[in-house]
Amino acid sequence: MTRVAIVGAGPAGIRAAAALVEAGIRPVLLDEAARPGGQGYRTPSPGLDLDMAALMGSEAGHHARLHGLFAAIHDRVDYRPETLVWAVDGRTLHVATQGRAGMVAFDALLLATGATDRVVPCPGWTKPGVFTLGGAQAILKDQGCFIGRRVAFVGSSPLLLLAALQYQSLGAHVAAVVDTTPFGAKLAALPGLAASPRTLRRGIAYRTKLRAAGIPVHDGAAPVAIEGRDGVEGVRLRHGAREWTIACDAVALGHGLKPETQLADLAGAQFAYDPVFRQWLPETDADGRAGPSLYLAGDGAAIGGAYAAEASGTLAAAALLADHGRPQPKATLRRLRQEVARLRRFQRGLARAFAWPAGQAAALPDDATLCRCEGITAGEVRRAMAQPLGPREVNRVKAITRVGMGRCQGRICGPALADIVAAAAGLDHAAVGRLRGQAPVKPIPLALGAEPAG
């Protein structure tokens, strides 16, 4: 029997597992999280008075169906939670479970690793009380907590409005929503958003509700600095010539999502630059094939949202089955391809409406921290580049300045680093390269002195 390993138990990974189970395969489903569901559709920790249906709002049905599906297939899947996959080596995954090392052999690998927040740093962003936008949602769903008493939601993302509304509906004080993309730019992106009118209407409804609750929504303003002595006391904003400060004790910062592609990189996927997302994305065919016996699905392949994640998970599993001697009905494949393509088209529209503020990243002041792991400033990068024969490519800059080499391995600073390097080198963003994935893709939480098995 074909040994299939799936990494990621979010919407994409769960759908893929279900399709394989239906075909009589028992996949290994690995996830470093303790509970299934992935990022947006996560399972709260036990013992919370959290009404997930209310919190998920219009997604409640999808959330409940996905978890129902997982429960139904649970005993036909080799589900291994709290298991980090830290390397891919040929047909072997290297894993770590609660400090213990192990290996998983596979014939086919399906990566459904999802996405994490992409952020533009600003002065003061390392203060306690500044968290990612996704983190602000994650801590609410996972732990039933708000990130602060007066929270400002700052960045460029459709999830700003959603998160602010989730906080507001549960009784948090939302200080403001600050979206760096001017309203005109959003209007210009409208035609691209027609691919999913339902989601578009939902976004407009979020705005109306926030406004009705008296929460200021600023379009086109950018953070100058996050202020405060030991913690957050306010966020200073600029819009044109106007500067002002909003009082708050927490900031949720987010500028869209970025696929977790390090494992795909190690498994041999090719990458291509995408000018709309301003990201290097793994190349796949329409079904998610990224190489021999390598399949990618969900946000880890291309940001598409939870619906696209589910459909692409089913589709990638169908491709895997077809490639391993189990032809799939043509009509099913066609329908799934169309759905995935439509939903991802919509996300491209969103990426235009909520653009990554490249200029803001490139203009990060010299004394502002760029690499929060090791406390390296934007100025240190610029100075290293200004040396005779200084580096002009991100991996070279990393080797010399250590930005991107710390604990997060460039997950947090990588996108801003690319813009700073491009601006300092006078090169196009696409020309400065991409940080290559390296094993271990995350620091391995092995116990001191423990030897990796095998």
Place this chain on the structure above:
Amino acid sequence: MKNVQAGVGQFVPAVRRHGAPIRITVDGEALDARAGDSILAAVLLRRRALRRHEFGGELRAGFCLMGACQDCWVWLDRERRVRACTTTVTEGMRIDLDAPDEEPASFD
């Protein structure tokens, strides 16, 4: 570490937690948590920050809250490094915020 010790938390409960009371220690100081809490939630519900940054000593409280940034590392029983945001508290858990001297070299 005045702010770190302050009785007021950075996080605020949005809903009630029913889990059983759990006692943990952080740098030797007892801290009340509840079953189901992550280490980070247990600490930040009661303090404004988690730890001091190893380069420069500024206060930090984690950042991504989903296991990506590694800004919330703490040590269990002085022998195992874990992320506070993704590790659940257990009774008697002994947490240290700084690495023991024999921390292995970094991973680059």
